Amino acid sequence: MKLHEFQAKEIFGKAGIPVPGGQVATTVDQAEEAVRSIKGPPWVVKAQVHAGGRGKGGGVKVVNDPKEAVAAAEAMLGSRLITKQTGAEGVIVNQVLIEEGVEIDRELYLSMVIDRAVSMPTMIFSKAGGMEIEEVAAETPELILKESLNPITGWMSSQARNLIYGIDPIPSKEAIRGLTSVMAKICNVFIENDCSLLEINPLVVTKGGEVIAIDAKMSIDDTAAFRQQELVKLDDPREKDPLELQAEQHNLNYIRLDGNIGAMVNGAGLAMATMDVIKAAGAEPANFLDVGGGANEDMIAKGFEIILQDERVEAILINIFGGILRCDVLARGVVAAAKKTSLSVPLIVRLEGTNVEEGRETLNNSDLDFFVAKDLAEAAELVAKQVS
Numbered sequence: 001m002k003l004h005e006f007q008a009k010e011i012f013g014k015a016g017i018p019v020p021g022g023q024v025a026t027t028v029d030q031a032e033e034a035v036r037s038i039k040g041p042p043w044v045v046k047a048q049v050h051a052g053g054r055g056k057g058g059g060v061k062v063v064n065d066p067k068e069a070v071a072a073a074e075a076m077l078g079s080r081l082i083t084k085q086t087g088a089e090g091v092i093v094n095q096v097l098i099e100e101g102v103e104i105d106r107e108l109y110l111s112m113v114i115d116r117a118v119s120m121p122t123m124i125f126s127k128a129g130g131m132e133i134e135e136v137a138a139e140t141p142e143l144i145l146k147e148s149l150n151p152i153t154g155w156m157s158s159q160a161r162n163l164i165y166g167i168d169p170i171p172s173k174e175a176i177r178g179l180t181s182v183m184a185k186i187c188n189v190f191i192e193n194d195c196s197l198l199e200i201n202p203l204v205v206t207k208g209g210e211v212i213a214i215d216a217k218m219s220i221d222d223t224a225a226f227r228q229q230e231l232v233k234l235d236d237p238r239e240k241d242p243l244e245l246q247a248e249q250h251n252l253n254y255i256r257l258d259g260n261i262g263a264m265v266n267g268a269g270l271a272m273a274t275m276d277v278i279k280a281a282g283a284e285p286a287n288f289l290d291v292g293g294g295a296n297e298d299m300i301a302k303g304f305e306i307i308l309q310d311e312r313v314e315a316i317l318i319n320i321f322g323g324i325l326r327c328d329v330l331a332r333g334v335v336a337a338a339k340k341t342s343l344s345v346p347l348i349v350r351l352e353g354t355n356v357e358e359g360r361e362t363l364n365n366s367d368l369d370f371f372v373a374k375d376l377a378e379a380a381e382l383v384a385k386q387v388s
Contacts (some may be wrong), residue, residue: 001220002050006097007234011193015185018178018212022099024048028211031073034098035066042101043069047076047093050239052217053132059093062101073098086259094238100214106171107202109133110116111217112149112190120148121190123183125163129202135352136280150255155187172203178211179203193231194224238345243287243306250302252291259284260317261383262301262307266291266325274319277376283386293324295315300333301340308341315346315386319381322353331362338368348373348382 003011009019023034037041043066047059054060059081061072073096082090107129115122124146128136136143143164147159160180164171171179182203190198197215206212225232237245247254253268261283265271268290270370274283286308291303307316320330330351338347346369363370373379 008218051085058082111199174209255288260312269305297333301337304337327359331359
């Protein structure tokens with residue numbers, strides 16, 4: 001689950017991490033009130049969407065006139081922001097954050113993620129603040145410094161010193177104290193909120209040596225939602241794809257993609273293999289849909305309905321290896337959904353495993369027009385025929 005920048009900064013502020021003063025506005029009137037009450041000039045107007053690269057897409061404006069600040073907020077509200085992370089369709093800006101400007105002397109990068117190579121939360125620090133960290137990693141990896149958080153010892157001040165003294169030039173004594181404090185507090189926020197990602201880009205040092213989080217990105221581990229109920233209340237469904245939101249409400253693992261072949265599988269590994277099969281056939285997957293081992297007929301039916309709601313889908317590939325999820329349960333769910341939605345695209349089915357014969361019989365006795373694949377190779381051939 002992703003949080004908006006302003007939500008993450010509220011959490012940062014409570015944790016003692018310095019952030020600029022600011023207010024959220026959803027209307028022009030609120031923007032006018034925010035500009036009047038926030039110290040300036042300059043003012044910074046920032047679109048609040050779950051996507052990076054906002055500055056390059058026009059979602060961040062620095063202005064020196066109060067009227068220009070309000071005009072920038074008015075232009076953003078209700079507009080469609082397009083960045084590298086939103087795709088060509090972009091996302092609607094429903095709210096903006098208006099903040100006081102900060103006199104920046106130096107921009108740094110700080111984040112914390114789960115490093116699966118060492119199975120520990122890991123802090124990433126770089127002097128290349130304000131830049132896309134992926135580009136830094138690819139072009140100048142020596143600028144990226146890391147320290148992992150040992151669950152036994154916890155975060156240690158020596159680790160902060162390793163990071164801070166690893167950049168050139170070394171910050172001032174006051175900035176070193178600020179950075180050391182922020183790093184320790186970021187670790188606490190990461191652990192206490194079950195984060196999968198915390199990112200401050202840029203983390204700035206002012207001319208007076210103060211360290212301030214100018215930006216904030218925060219993602220919460222979905223599997224920890226049961227113990228982070230206050231954070232769950234911050235979830236913004238407007239930022240989610242409508243089909244993904246439907247799937248979430250029915251406990252389905254669905255991610256919408258840009259292709260033309262819908263896919264339904266059970267198991268993440270099988271899902272990845274199925275998408276490889278689709279691409280090998282010269283097509284592109286329209287979704288990732290893992291119904292899991294505990295799916296029932298209703299969940300299968302709903303998953304099938306969600307796939308069919310995507311207008312880009314030209315064919316559907318069902319690839320199920322029956323184990324906990326029996327093939328007959330899958331078949332009944334597919335038949336029920338197909339009857340409800342009036343299936344109008346080719347359906348390719350590959351079933352193996354528990355109760356496979358009962359599942360095939362259910363499909364054969366239905367009115368569905370479908371193709372049966374004996375294995376993945378034949379499934380690929382059938383997919384290729386549908387898109388050729």
